[in-house]
Amino acid sequence: MTESIEIEKMTSNSRVDDLIKEYFKSERTYMLILQRLKEVHGVKRSLIWLKLRLKYLGLKRRGGYASDDTVRSAIARELRSSPQLFGYRAMWRHISIKYKLHVKR
Known part of the structure; x- marks a missing residue:
């Protein structure tokens, strides 16, 4: 019991x-x-x-950012796959949501 x-x-x-x-x-x-x-x-x-x-x-609001290489590869994938060009804020939000990356602005 x-x-x-x-x-x-x-x-x-x-x-x-x-x-x-x-x-x-x-x-x-x-x-x-x-x-x-x-x-x-x-x-x-x-x-x-x-x-x-x-x-x-182990969940934090600050810190724990994705590495620069990871962010670069996510941005490169988006630039290759999407014909639409984003500004930096839109790209930041897009890769944050799509790839679930914690990215500095």
Whole structure:
């Protein structure tokens, strides 16, 4: 009986962690992440808990930028594949979303 409860807790924690990762990577604010967890998934947590969980999961808002070579290759792929020319902001946003790269402006 105790093992099934422990397994259920681990599964629910990993499910919540997956949701947090998904919402975080879609660039939602902390408050919006908490709101979605509460309203859609029935998980009510505090802001402090969320920040600690993000730290535990290794997710940061700053730093962790993609390497220059990775960014260059993504830009080169886009320039080869797309006949449309982007300005630097549009290209920055496009490769950030399409390739899920954390890129400096």
